[in-house]
Amino acid sequence: MGTRERKGQRMNPSLDALKKSHQELRKAVPKLRAVAREQDGDLHALGKETFRIWDRMRENGESFEDRCAYLVGILKQILKYGREWKYLCQQCDDYGLILAECSGDSACGRHRPHLAHAFGTPCVCSKGNAFRAPAPTSSDYTAAGRTAKPKPRGFQRMGQ
Numbered sequence: 126m127g128t129r130e131r132k133g134q135r136m137n138p139s140l141d142a143l144k145k146s147h148q149e150l151r152k153a154v155p156k157l158r159a160v161a162r163e164q165d166g167d168l169h170a171l172g173k174e175t176f177r178i179w180d181r182m183r184e185n186g187e188s189f190e191d192r193c194a195y196l197v198g199i200l201k202q203i204l205k206y207g208r209e210w211k212y213l214c215q216q217c218d219d220y221g222l223i224l225a226e227c228s229g230d231s232a233c234g235r236h237r238p239h240l241a242h243a244f245g246t247p248c249v250c251s252k253g254n255a256f257r258a259p260a261p262t263s264s265d266y267t268a269a270g271r272t273a274k275p276k277p278r279g280f281q282r283m284g285q
Contacts, residue, residue: 178195179196214252217253221247222256
């Protein structure tokens with residue numbers, strides 16, 4: 126396959142091959158989707174029925190929270206959910222930061238006027254250590270002036 130002219134530019138043969146393989150892949154996608162639908166037919170049908178029921182619940186005036194609880198129940202049945210997650214720290218949900226909202230007053234620690242925003246303070250749990258400033262390593266300032274022992278001078282440049 127040679128180069129072709131396209132809008133005054135020469136096409137690279139490798140780009141032609143790439144374009145051809147892309148077109149073949151696009152033609153193969155519907156066939157692959159049909160095969161996947163046959164293999165996962167039960168799951169696909171269950172998903173369609175679940176969202177049909179979701180739509181009926183919405184039409185009947187069910188709240189969003191009730192619909193989400195229904196969906197979570199279905200997913201637990203499908204995924205064979207083993208146990209409920211237990212957080213080790215109830216304050217930060219094992220994230221390390223206690224998230225809060227500031228309405229623009231000094232709730233976040235800033236004393237100048239500012240806009241409303243979200244902020245986080247480090248939690249007292251072990252995950253909060255990542256967000257805290259490191260503690261000073263030594264309170265004895267005499268250790269700050271000490272230097273390391275000099276390195277041995279066995280390997281020096283030749284001629285010195």
